[in-house]
Amino acid sequence: MTLLYASRHRASQHWRRMPSTALAVIFCIAAVVAWSSTILVKRLAERIGCIDEPTDRKLHSKGTPRLGGLAIIFGFSVSLLLLPIDPRAAELVAKNSQYLFAVLASGSIIIALGVYDDLFGSNAIKKFSVQTVAAALLVIFGFQFQEISLYKLGTIDLGWLGAVVSVLWIVGVINAMNLIDGMDGLATVVALTIAVSFAVIGVVRGDIFTLVIMTALAGALVGFFPWNKPPARIFMGDTGSLFIGLLLAACSIARNSKSPTALALSGPALALALPVLDTLVVMLKRYRSSSSKGFSRVGKMFNADRRHIHHVLIERMGSQKRALLTIWFVTLCFSAAAVTSVITSTKFVGYALGMAGIILLFFARNWRTARPRSNV
Numbered sequence: 001m002t003l004l005y006a007s008r009h010r011a012s013q014h015w016r017r018m019p020s021t022a023l024a025v026i027f028c029i030a031a032v033v034a035w036s037s038t039i040l041v042k043r044l045a046e047r048i049g050c051i052d053e054p055t056d057r058k059l060h061s062k063g064t065p066r067l068g069g070l071a072i073i074f075g076f077s078v079s080l081l082l083l084p085i086d087p088r089a090a091e092l093v094a095k096n097s098q099y100l101f102a103v104l105a106s107g108s109i110i111i112a113l114g115v116y117d118d119l120f121g122s123n124a125i126k127k128f129s130v131q132t133v134a135a136a137l138l139v140i141f142g143f144q145f146q147e148i149s150l151y152k153l154g155t156i157d158l159g160w161l162g163a164v165v166s167v168l169w170i171v172g173v174i175n176a177m178n179l180i181d182g183m184d185g186l187a188t189v190v191a192l193t194i195a196v197s198f199a200v201i202g203v204v205r206g207d208i209f210t211l212v213i214m215t216a217l218a219g220a221l222v223g224f225f226p227w228n229k230p231p232a233r234i235f236m237g238d239t240g241s242l243f244i245g246l247l248l249a250a251c252s253i254a255r256n257s258k259s260p261t262a263l264a265l266s267g268p269a270l271a272l273a274l275p276v277l278d279t280l281v282v283m284l285k286r287y288r289s290s291s292s293k294g295f296s297r298v299g300k301m302f303n304a305d306r307r308h309i310h311h312v313l314i315e316r317m318g319s320q321k322r323a324l325l326t327i328w329f330v331t332l333c334f335s336a337a338a339v340t341s342v343i344t345s346t347k348f349v350g351y352a353l354g355m356a357g358i359i360l361l362f363f364a365r366n367w368r369t370a371r372p373r374s375n376v
Contacts, residue, residue, distance in 0.1 A: 022086045023215050026079045030219030034075025038227045041071045042234045050119055052235055064232055066118045068224060069240020073111060075220035083212070096209040102141030103213070103250055106134040110174070110246045114239030128171065134246065135170035139163050143170070143253045170249040176275035177245030179282070183310040183320055184232035185225065189328050190275060191244045192221040197271045197335035198251050201342050210251040217247055230320050248272060270354045271338035274309075274331045277361060282307045312365050326364055333357040 045051070045065035053063045113130045116122060144166045146158055158165060181187035195218040202211030221244075227234050236244075252268035269276075285307050306315075313323035334357040341350025 022083065022088070023211070025086075026083065026212065026215050027219035027222075029082060030075040030079035030216045031223035032075075033078045034071050034220040034223030035226065036223075037074040038068060038071040038224060038234060041065075041067055042227070045234065048119075050237075052237070065234045066237035067115070067239055068228060068234040069111075069114060069118075069236040069238070069243055071227075072217075072220045072224050072236060072240050073243055075223050076216045079216045079219060080212070092208050092212075098141055099143075099209050099250075099254060102138050102143065103247070105141075106137040106250075107243060107246055109134040109137070110242045111239060114237065114242045117242075118237040118239050127175075131171045131174050131242075132167060135167040135174075135249075138170060138246075138250055138253075139166045143250050145169070145253060166253060169253070170246070172276065172279070173249035173252065173272060174242055174245035176272070176279040177248065178238060178241040179279050179308060180275040180310070181236060181241040182308055183314070183324065184230035185228050186310055186324055186327060187236060187241050187244070188221050188225050188228045189324065190331050191248070192218055192225070193328065193331045193335050194248060194271045195221065197338045198248070198268060200339050201267060201271075202251075204339070204342055207254065209254050213247060213251055217244070230324065267338055267342045269338075270341055270350065270357075271335045273334040273337075273354065273357060274327065274361065277358070278309045281365075309361070309365060316367075330357055330360045330364060333360060 042065050045067045050066050051063040052066050109130060113122070113127065113134075117127065144162050146162045177187065177191065180190055195214045199211055199214040199218065202208070202214060224236065224240075228236065248268075252272060309327060310323055313326055314320055317323055317326070333353055337350045337353035337357060339350070340346040340353060343350075
């Protein structure tokens with residue numbers, strides 16, 4: 001999915017209007033605030049008993065605090081609150097106030113859901129209901145696909161279906177990021193790689209909204225990673241993964257011009273390919289392996305199990321670190337494909353890299369015999 005974007009000359013003009021020093025400040029403040037606030041969040045989680053205890057399905061060997069997503073959110077939010085200090089940055093923010101308000105409002109709903117789930121737990125119906133409300137709010141404020149782009153074959157107007165497709169996409173990305181958060185540091189590394197690719201795409205397209213949002217998110221993730229890398233001292237929990245999913249979904253739809261937002265297999269969609277494809281593969285496997293019928297069989301698609309890519313790789317490789325590096329490499333391939341696919345002169349390189357990513361993902365799931373599991 002991508003946007004019909006303005007010319008490269010126009011994009012470069014927009015980019016020069018955004019002071020690079022402001023972006024550097026956003027990134028650094030987000031990183032410092034996220035790192036330092038993780039200390040406080042970790043203590044809070046331990047004091048109130050918000051601990052993720054190990055189970056047969058989970059990969060950690062000892063109880064680990066959740067709620068780390070709050071530190072990511074603090075770093076992200078504080079860095080953006082300081083933007084108005086720079087007059088040029090403040091002017092650009094004002095022009096994107098509608099998008100920012102939508103992200104703030106829907107983000108608040110998702111954060112509340114994440115905190116509730118981390119503290120008390122929540123079933124699938126409650127999660128999907130709240131996520132749908134948050135997604136619908138984004139759609140109302142303009143985060144909506146209006147066309148299907150068929151590359152050189154033209155476009156198809158989605159009409160009212162555009163809103164439905166947009167809600168499904170947003171909810172899908174939110175859950176894909178939530179489900180990829182199953183191993184120390186994994187969701188942080190995957191989200192950071194995707195965020196950087198989104199920021200680069202923002203530069204290419206002159207999309208200031210995406211550039212600023214992804215710079216702040218990348219900084220917050222960099223600050224959180226030292227606490228979340230293997231062996232993790234704190235997890236981001238649903239608070240973090242759901243919020244990150246919302247931001248990535250929103251920026252995959254945001255547009256920087258009056259051109260219709262088009263649904264296409266390039267750009268942001270390629271960057272999000274690993275978590276989205278992994279989720280689809282796992283749900284299909286659950287459906288096909290279930291002996292139930294009707295709605296009961298559909299419900300089995302949402303049951304937790306050990307079929308995600310990180311579970312498979314650890315069983316095959318015997319190491320969380322090797323599994324993490326493998327998944328990061330595949331994500332990097334998809335992210336490179338996303339960036340090159342939005343540049344006219346390298347579009348086919350992007351498609352080739354995207355295909356290579358799919359092949360790598362296939363082999364990552366199937367190419368080795370099982371080894372004894374290890375937490376190294």
